[in-house]
Amino acid sequence: MPMIEIRWHGRGGQGGVTSAELLAKAAYIDGYIGVQAFPYFGAERRGAPVKAFTRISDKEINVRSQIYTPDIVAVLDSGIVELIDVTEGLKENGAVIINTPKSPKEMNLKKGRVYTYDGTGIALKNGLLVAGLPVVNTTMLGAFAKATGLIKLESIQQVIRKNWPGKVGDKNALGAQEAYDSCTD
DSSP states (O other), rough: OOOOEEEEEBBBTSSSHHHHHHHHHHHTTTTEEEEEEEEOSSSOBSSEEEEEEEEEESSSSOSOOOSSSSSEEEEEGGGGGGGSOTTOOOOOOEEEEEEEEHHHHOOSSSSEEEEEHHHHHHHHHHHHHEETOOOOOHHHHHHHHHHHHOOOOOHHHHHHHHHHHTTHHHHHHHHHHHHHHHOBO
């Protein structure tokens, strides 16, 4: 399998960097030998647009740069789509997964296979909140599993529960399951 590169777009405080790291851990559980996760550092502050990256491969990864031509783009906040071109550099037949209650066609993106799910609604329903704001990173991981088929939902739920033991982990794992079940293309 060739190396798969994922670019994450979100806002500070939504857990994009954590998503990138948890996906790498789940990929390792699923047998991928090469895994990387890292943030792009800029003017980070709560609510500001941020990027993070994940690479997964069945071989060792020696590349250490940002991801400029992703296979998959994960968008934690659909409002970012209006600010920047999230499909910039997206490989042919690439996928874009967006947290939005809209359908994929309503997103009107010019490139990529588009998948949508209502991660914010799922987070609110399940009480996945930090400082009163919905946190959608774990729901995105469930949607990612469904849209790509690259990582097992069970592996994602395992790393979620390990990262947040107890009720918090269980609620987040349930949110990932609901996102998996509701993700459409």
